[in-house]
Structure formats: C-alpha cells, structure tokens
Amino acid sequence: MGDVSTINLHINSPGGSVFEGVAIGNMLKQNKAQVNVFVDGLAASIASVIAMAGDHIAMPANAMMMIHNPWSYVVGNAADMRKEADDLDHINESMKQTYLAKAGDKLDTDTLGTLMDAETWLSAQEAVGYGLADEVLEANQAAACVSEKLFAKYKHVPAALAGGGDPTPQPGPTPQEPKQPSLLSQKLKILKGSV
Numbered sequence: 001m002g003d004v005s006t007i008n009l010h011i012n013s014p015g016g017s018v019f020e021g022v023a024i025g026n027m028l029k030q031n032k033a034q035v036n037v038f039v040d041g042l043a044a045s046i047a048s049v050i051a052m053a054g055d056h057i058a059m060p061a062n063a064m065m066m067i068h069n070p071w072s073y074v075v076g077n078a079a080d081m082r083k084e085a086d087d088l089d090h091i092n093e094s095m096k097q098t099y100l101a102k103a104g105d106k107l108d109t110d111t112l113g114t115l116m117d118a119e120t121w122l123s124a125q126e127a128v129g130y131g132l133a134d135e136v137l138e139a140n141q142a143a144a145c146v147s148e149k150l151f152a153k154y155k156h157v158p159a160a161l162a163g164g165g166d167p168t169p170q171p172g173p174t175p176q177e178p179k180q181p182s183l184l185s186q187k188l189k190i191l192k193g194s195v
Helices: 018-030 046-051 078-106 109-117 124-129 183-192
Strands: 006-013 034-044 056-060 064-067 120-123 135-137
Touching: 006 046, 018 046, 018 078, 034 046, 046 064, 046 078, 056 124, 064 109, 064 124, 078 109, 109 120, 120 124, 124 135
Parallel strands: 006 034, 034 056, 034 064, 056 135
Antiparallel strands: 064 120
C-alpha cells in the first residue's frame, strides 16, 4: 500500500482460517498507519479477531460481532485427537489475549471465556460495552444475501441473520417453477447496466 497514514478496513465476514486471520491482524497491527475498522454487517469468528487490530472500531447499530472457541476437523488416531485438542487450547488462549488487549478493563478472562464457550453474537452496543468496539454508528440500511450453508456451521445464529428476520421457513420453488435469480445476481445486473 505504500506509505499511508490511515487504513480504513471494512469488514463483513463470517470468518475463516484462524492462521490467515491472525496473519492479517498482525500485519495491520505492525503497520504504522492509523487503522480504522468498520464492521459493516458482521465480524464473526476469526473476522472478529482481525477487527481487534483496529485503533478505532466502529459498528453500525445493526451490525454484529460473533466470538467463539476455535474448532477444527481432524482425522487420525487417539494421539492425533489429543494433539488437536491441545492445539485448539493454545489457539483459544491466543485469541483471548487478542480480545483482552483491546477490551482493557471492560472485560475479564472469566467473562470472555463464558462468552466464547456460548458462541456469543454481540450487538454493536454489547461489543462497545465489552470493549471490543469503540463506537456505535447509525444503522445501515442494506439488503444482503446470506449463505445458509455457511451459517449452518454455527450453533446460535440469531434468527434475524439466519432468516432475514423471519424465523419461519419458507417453501422453495417446486420443480415446475423456474428458480428466481438471487438478490446478488439481480444487483450485479443492475450495476452492469444489464437491466
């Protein structure tokens, strides 16, 4: 990026690889620029750890942050399983240190452990209350497309996120009905001037 004085990082992510996220966070922390983080919609899992690299973290009132204990898949024998559990414990401690460094005296280790054990989905106001964000902004007014398959990985996705605010399942198209284009593809057509 060259010699910049400010980095404005916008996050809307359900998470991903722990070590890639840690690397991103560390690169941001090592940069001499002022890092302003904006959680535009969601900073979940490792994306919440990346957000902690911000010198200032702002969240619109309708954005969320999700924190949880790291998890993994492993194949192998009992020794492999025990090693993976130990590795996850080390990763968990590293994540806790990142959150606690940002939170200061607003969050203690026991409370953080309870929140992570419960896979906690924090509102913007709750994130500020725990010291994991600095400012609540006016709510965004936006339409979004959410991957049900992606959110199926988590245990406690708020109904407003999982189903757009309506927890009642909606029937899908029957085989004789043509499938409607997704909201994302409709938006792309509009942006490209194809509509």
